[in-house]
Every structure is written in C-alpha cells, then in structure tokens.
Amino acid sequence: MKAPAAASGSHDPRLAELRERLAVVRQRIDSAVADAGRQAEPPQLIVVTKFHPAEDVERLAALGITDVGENRDQEAADKAARLAELRLRWHFIGQLQSNKAKSVVRYAHAVHSVDRPQLAAGLAKAVRAEQERTGRADLECFIQVSLDEDADGHRGGALPADVPGLAEVLSASPGLRLAGVMAVAPLAADPEAAFEKLAAISARLRSEYPQATAISAGMSQDLEAAIRCGATHLRIGSDILGPRPALR
Ligand SMILES: *Cc1c(COP(=O)(O)O)cnc(C)c1O
Numbered sequence: 001m002k003a004p005a006a007a008s009g010s011h012d013p014r015l016a017e018l019r020e021r022l023a024v025v026r027q028r029i030d031s032a033v034a035d036a037g038r039q040a041e042p043p044q045l046i047v048v049t050k051f052h053p054a055e056d057v058e059r060l061a062a063l064g065i066t067d068v069g070e071n072r073d074q075e076a077a078d079k080a081a082r083l084a085e086l087r088l089r090w091h092f093i094g095q096l097q098s099n100k101a102k103s104v105v106r107y108a109h110a111v112h113s114v115d116r117p118q119l120a121a122g123l124a125k126a127v128r129a130e131q132e133r134t135g136r137a138d139l140e141c142f143i144q145v146s147l148d149e150d151a152d153g154h155r156g157g158a159l160p161a162d163v164p165g166l167a168e169v170l171s172a173s174p175g176l177r178l179a180g181v182m183a184v185a186p187l188a189a190d191p192e193a194a195f196e197k198l199a200a201i202s203a204r205l206r207s208e209y210p211q212a213t214a215i216s217a218g219m220s221q222d223l224e225a226a227i228r229c230g231a232t233h234l235r236i237g238s239d240i241l242g243p244r245p246a247l248r
Contacts (some may be wrong), residue, residue, distance in 0.1 A: 021240050022047075022063055025223075029234065032227040042228060043218070046091050047239030052242040056080045060240075069093045069112075069235050080107035093182075093216075093235055095156055098122035101241040105130045110140035112182040112216050112235070115158045117169050124173035131175055141170050142216050142233075143174045144181040145201055157183060160201050161241045164208065171209055180214030180232070181205060191222035196228035202230070226231045 026045075033042045048069040049057050057068055057079055070076035071094025080090050089109040096113055097102065099106040101122035104111060114120055120141070127139045143166050146157035158166055163181070183198045185191035195217050201216050218226025221240035227234070238244065 001194050012059070014056070015062070017238065017242075018056065018059050019063055021242070022247060025220075025236055025239050028161075028223060029227065032224040036228050038227065041047065041232075042164075043231050044094075044233045046216075046235045047235055048093065048235050049079070049241065050075065050094075052241050054082050055243060057083055057088070058086065060086060067091060067109075069237070071095075071107060073103050077103055077107060091233075091235070101126040102129075105136070105139060108139065109137075110142065112142040112233075113144045113156065113158060114141045114166065114170065114177050115144045115146075117166060120166060120169045120173065120176070124169075124176050127175035128181055138175055138177040140179040140214075141176050142214060143167060143170070143205075144182045147183050147189075147197055148186045152219070160197075162245065163201060167205055167212065171212075178209055178212045180212045180216070182216035182233075184219070185217075185222050185225075192225040192229065195222075195226050195231070199229045 029045065044067060046067045046069045047060055047065050050071045066137055067089045069091040070079065076090060076092060079145040086198060090107050091110045091112055092104050092108045093112045096111065096119060098119050104124040105123065110176040112122060114123065123139060123141065130136050145160055145163060145196045153161065167178055170176050181198060183204050185194040198215060198217055205212050215230055216233040216235065217229065218234040220236055223234050223236060
C-alpha cells in the first residue's frame, strides 16, 4: 500500500478539512454530554464513512478515530481489507441480507442492524465458522428498532413488539453478543420523542438482559437529542465528511 498523504505528514488539504469538521462535531458532542451531565460515560463516536474513499478513513485514523461505520458489504469489505493494518473497529449499520453474513463477520466488530431472527441465525452460523478459522471475538449485535408509527416512511428495523423474541435468539447464540438497541429517527417526527421511545425500549430490554446496555442513536442532525436520551454510540457521517459523493 502506498503511504497515504495523511500519514506522511505532507500538505493535505483534505486532512485539514476533516480535522476541522471533526473538531466541530467533537465540540457539539462535548457540550451535549456536559449539558446532560454524562461526562463520566460519554458516547462512543462512530464515523460513518460510506461512499467516501478509503483514503478518508486513513485520514480519520490519523486524527484518532478508532470506530467507523459502513452500510454496504462490498464497500466495507474492500475498505477493511485495504486498511487492515489500522486495526479499526468496523460497524455495519445498513440493511443486511442473510447471505452477506459470511462476508460481514470477516471484518465487522459490530452489526447495528439486526432486525429479524433469520439474520440473527445467519450471523450466528457465520461467526462460529469464522471463530474456528481465525479465533475472532464475539460479534456485537444491536437490535434495530423501527420507531415509525406507520409503514410509510419506514426506515428499517424490527417492531418494538418483536424485540424480546430477537433478544432471545441473539443472547442464546454462541459467538454473538447482545449489545443493545439501535434506531434511526423517523424523518417527519421530532427526534427527541423518537429517542425517548428508544430509551424506554432499551430499559425494558435491560430489565431482562442487564448486559444489553448499548443504545446506538444519533446522526449528524440529531446527535444532541440522542445524547440527552442516553445514546451510547453515535453514528455521524456528513457533518464530519461532508456531503456523500454520488458513487454507484
Ligand atoms: C448514513 C447513516 C448514518 C450517518 O448519517 P449522517 O446524517 O450522514 O450523519 C447513520 N446511521 C445510519 C444507519 C446511516 O445509514
């Protein structure tokens, strides 16, 4: 691999831009954390790098980022293979077909979008095979919950009523670790109300599975509301990387 401009220290305007944008987002996170009195347990920042080139991921690593998010298997697999030396934690955050489970468990530290038993079963089988092959750690699994009242504007996820069943499958599967819940705020609604709903779903889940403490919530537009509602993992893309280039 060619030495990246980011690592070589030569003048790199994109590195300077990312450093600045990241600083602004970190400030927003810090002040929301302070307002919420959560300094003792600040959320984990996951930078969503989908559609942006692997070089940007290298730059982010040079700026201290340890966790990155991707939503398409092919793109994530390519970047993770290319950047293996950086030892980043890759979070899969997109809709996932069960037949991609085998690929995802090769690089993913966590899957935030487990929304049906069939996918949980596929991930369980794939991760066990991968653990035999490489001894990889257990796969962190978040149950993605739909916070939409109606099917219109549906942004993926299990219905709240289906969370207990999914939790049972995940917690009973060797190789998987039930981390907690994840949601995307519905487009039309107030994000704070949506994240309060998610917090209640999380509390119910924890009463049954005390280890399932994680709440993956909060994107560029609504990270403050998510922090107020107890988010433990933030997934921030465009406010750090800028508008997503139209690849495909
Ligand atoms: C793209 C994406 C994000 C990041 O969104 P931004 O608005 O760019 O911060 C977060 N979560 C999911 C599930 C995404 O697909």
